[in-house]
Amino acid sequence: MIGKGKDRLFAILVLLPSLILVGIFVYGFIGNTMYVSMTDWGKGAALAFHPEKNFIGLGHYGDLFTGFLNSRFRQDLVNAVFYSLFLIIGALGVGLFIAVLLDRDPGGKGTYRTIFLYPMSLSFIVTGTIWRWLEAPGGGLNAIPTLLGLPRAQFQWLSSRKTVLQFNWQDLFVILIAIAVVVLAFLAVSAWVKEKKKEAKWLGGIAVIGLIWVLFFRDATPNALASPETHGLNLATLGVTIAAIWQYSGYTMALYLAGLTGVSADLHDSARIDGATEFQYYMRVAIPLLKTTTLSAIIILAHISLKMFALIFAMAGPDNAQTGHPSVLMYLTTFRANDFAKGAAIAVVLFLLAALFIIPYLVGAHKERSYR
Amino acid sequence: MQSRSAFAKTVALIALATLLAVPLAFASGQGEAGGSGQQGSMQSQSQQKAPAVKVDELSGQSPSGKLEIFSWWSGNEGPALEALINLYEKTYPQVQVINATVTGGSGVNAKAVLKTRMLGGNPPDSFQVHAGQELIGTWVKANRMQDLTPLYQKEGWMDVFPKDLLNLIGTDNGIWSVPVTIHRSNVMWYIPANLKKWGVTPPKSWDEFLQMAPKLQQQGITPLALGTNWTAIHLWESVAVEALGPDKWDALWNGNLSWTGSEMNQVWTTFGKILQYTNDDAASLSWQQATDMVVQGQAAFNVMGDWAAGYMTTTLNLKPNTDFGWEASPGTSGVFIMLSDSFGMPVGVPHPVNTLAWLKLIGSKNGSDTFNPLKGSISPRLDSDLSKYNAYSQSAAKDWKNDRIVGSLQHGVVANEGFMNDFASVMEMFLKSRDVNQAMNATQAIAIQNGISQ
Numbered sequence: 001m002i003g004k005g006k007d008r009l010f011a012i013l014v015l016l017p018s019l020i021l022v023g024i025f026v027y028g029f030i031g032n033t034m035y036v037s038m039t040d041w042g043k044g045a046a047l048a049f050h051p052e053k054n055f056i057g058l059g060h061y062g063d064l065f066t067g068f069l070n071s072r073f074r075q076d077l078v079n080a081v082f083y084s085l086f087l088i089i090g091a092l093g094v095g096l097f098i099a100v101l102l103d104r105d106p107g108g109k110g111t112y113r114t115i116f117l118y119p120m121s122l123s124f125i126v127t128g129t130i131w132r133w134l135e136a137p138g139g140g141l142n143a144i145p146t147l148l149g150l151p152r153a154q155f156q157w158l159s160s161r162k163t164v165l166q167f168n169w170q171d172l173f174v175i176l177i178a179i180a181v182v183v184l185a186f187l188a189v190s191a192w193v194k195e196k197k198k199e200a201k202w203l204g205g206i207a208v209i210g211l212i213w214v215l216f217f218r219d220a221t222p223n224a225l226a227s228p229e230t231h232g233l234n235l236a237t238l239g240v241t242i243a244a245i246w247q248y249s250g251y252t253m254a255l256y257l258a259g260l261t262g263v264s265a266d267l268h269d270s271a272r273i274d275g276a277t278e279f280q281y282y283m284r285v286a287i288p289l290l291k292t293t294t295l296s297a298i299i300i301l302a303h304i305s306l307k308m309f310a311l312i313f314a315m316a317g318p319d320n321a322q323t324g325h326p327s328v329l330m331y332l333t334t335f336r337a338n339d340f341a342k343g344a345a346i347a348v349v350l351f352l353l354a355a356l357f358i359i360p361y362l363v364g365a366h367k368e369r370s371y372r
Numbered sequence: 373m374q375s376r377s378a379f380a381k382t383v384a385l386i387a388l389a390t391l392l393a394v395p396l397a398f399a400s401g402q403g404e405a406g407g408s409g410q411q412g413s414m415q416s417q418s419q420q421k422a423p424a425v426k427v428d429e430l431s432g433q434s435p436s437g438k439l440e441i442f443s444w445w446s447g448n449e450g451p452a453l454e455a456l457i458n459l460y461e462k463t464y465p466q467v468q469v470i471n472a473t474v475t476g477g478s479g480v481n482a483k484a485v486l487k488t489r490m491l492g493g494n495p496p497d498s499f500q501v502h503a504g505q506e507l508i509g510t511w512v513k514a515n516r517m518q519d520l521t522p523l524y525q526k527e528g529w530m531d532v533f534p535k536d537l538l539n540l541i542g543t544d545n546g547i548w549s550v551p552v553t554i555h556r557s558n559v560m561w562y563i564p565a566n567l568k569k570w571g572v573t574p575p576k577s578w579d580e581f582l583q584m585a586p587k588l589q590q591q592g593i594t595p596l597a598l599g600t601n602w603t604a605i606h607l608w609e610s611v612a613v614e615a616l617g618p619d620k621w622d623a624l625w626n627g628n629l630s631w632t633g634s635e636m637n638q639v640w641t642t643f644g645k646i647l648q649y650t651n652d653d654a655a656s657l658s659w660q661q662a663t664d665m666v667v668q669g670q671a672a673f674n675v676m677g678d679w680a681a682g683y684m685t686t687t688l689n690l691k692p693n694t695d696f697g698w699e700a701s702p703g704t705s706g707v708f709i710m711l712s713d714s715f716g717m718p719v720g721v722p723h724p725v726n727t728l729a730w731l732k733l734i735g736s737k738n739g740s741d742t743f744n745p746l747k748g749s750i751s752p753r754l755d756s757d758l759s760k761y762n763a764y765s766q767s768a769a770k771d772w773k774n775d776r777i778v779g780s781l782q783h784g785v786v787a788n789e790g791f792m793n794d795f796a797s798v799m800e801m802f803l804k805s806r807d808v809n810q811a812m813n814a815t816q817a818i819a820i821q822n823g824i825s826q
Binding site: 044045046047048049051068069071072136137156158159161317318319320321322332333335336337338339 | 480483484487490491510511513514515516600601602652653654655656789790792793794796797799800801803804813814817818821823
């Protein structure tokens, strides 16, 4: 027992330095950023030796989400959602496709693997510079149709001012409820299929209530904004997304390839003996076994998509509002406009978004470990 | 098993305690800082005046040791800075100059680095900054610059620099930097041979431009080449100065002209019409690429600062007046929209004696005429030696002496950094929506928010 006590003391002593450092330099500064975001630092002489800071509560947050001048922040949030969504879908799809091809064991598997994984070793600045040239209006991507004898494409990958899927920000709450209904309905159906009837009924019930609300009470939902303001999917963001997918699909390929290699050869053989085609083997046997791989890939891609600052900065520049992202806006607000408090508020919003992805993952991982 | 989970709990508890304690410590620390900040602001109210540079005391000592010069001059501007540093080291052999350059056009990166250095209490001896509100709004208001009026008086600079310039770079409380370069923002560039071929002459007003633009479009020519967001703001200031005239332009920045009145309505309406005759891919082009469009005969005109002259003569090997031509942007002849790179002296610099010697050198006729011909800008001094400059610069220097001088918005003279940043967002809004009323309301709001009008 004494030995154990000593052991424990020793362990705590060894852990203490890193606990303190992480506490100060990670969590301490997160706390400090939250504090700064609730002050009025930045009005007048922000860079004075002793700048005046008064506590003003959540004022900056309210301003960001409802202020007339901050429509750029709201569009950037919408952009961030689409960046994440398309990067995840694109990188998973392309990565899985390449992984399956390589799993078929063509000649030179190792060479291909290196080639596809290589883009990940580049920094976002390098990727961004290369793709900015490729996507210039007179550049490489638009020249591809000429290879087939077609006229040059005219699309402005990074500077198009076209917006599709437009919606009114006033209807934000209704839209969020509608999205929640779709997600809940999906979960309910999958629970039903898995014979978890009770859970399915619960989820289905909430979904139905939400659906009724959206269908009949949408006018009673409060508006998210005083005046109408349209946002949507800016087509110029696609140019940046393509570059990001190019960079990270090699990475998801590596993840999937490891997963596929882990599927035992016996499974493959027995599936074939049972009369499954190769296509059926992948669709019904191999890919369903990769669910955990997919989940970790989603988590990793999601938080990479929140860190696209460098890529956007290199490709589209700071003042291209079409391709904006909250992280770029945060940099400009803080270091160009000297509005440290508002910049901190944007940073906290980004932080919470990242937490939205990370915390469920950590909880899940923790649960899994304690089951073992 | 149990003891292990207990151990985990202990660690978790310690971690939690640390987490809770640290932000609290920060918050309380800041509370104090906030308190002393209020004292500080009270002090600054009672003092009002920033410390003036002690010229007599400092010039008594001979410069020695080190001098750190912070700038964003690199690439083809690098040699000009080198020449100036060489001149300094020749004059003061005891001093070792440290050239702290952070690359990136218009100081995009340098400004952020400078801010972290200043906040960290590690100011360079002297730093490059756009003269005017970009310096005043950020650093003078923060009481971090020394008043250079005594230096101006001692060196007789009050008379060699134009009065309009001193008004733009100074405040009631002092003069804050020594201008090294002058660039002109309102210049319209063209290729004379091309204009002849297309049957047009440089427009004398934007109305005239709007009349000739369809004729150019019919020939498949873009009437006006435009680049990324900031070049649109650059164009906007030329349009606004024509529509408002220099006096109302000044009034706008002194808070004496409404951002939502009929004058500004006309500015935005004209600007919107002009945008119809610009290239669609503007947002993906750098200013050089926009200039290239004119040089390559795809576009007729381009409004850009006179660094475009340097680009065309040095990089593209064109001859001023024969290969390329220029006029003041439509309707602004007799007005010089200026911008200037300057150097100041921060409070608490490590080597004040050497800094003062540096400022004296760059403000002198010799220093100015060493640097500017290489950089492709003109000297702010009225007595510069024009024989050292090329044909474009000589014509610009002539205008500098005779024209009414006003300040540039995009290049930091008339508005503080907060307004400039927000204006870039408003410009993006307008480029997309072309909504005049929305633009007027938004500019009014950001002008109030950034303390330009009430």
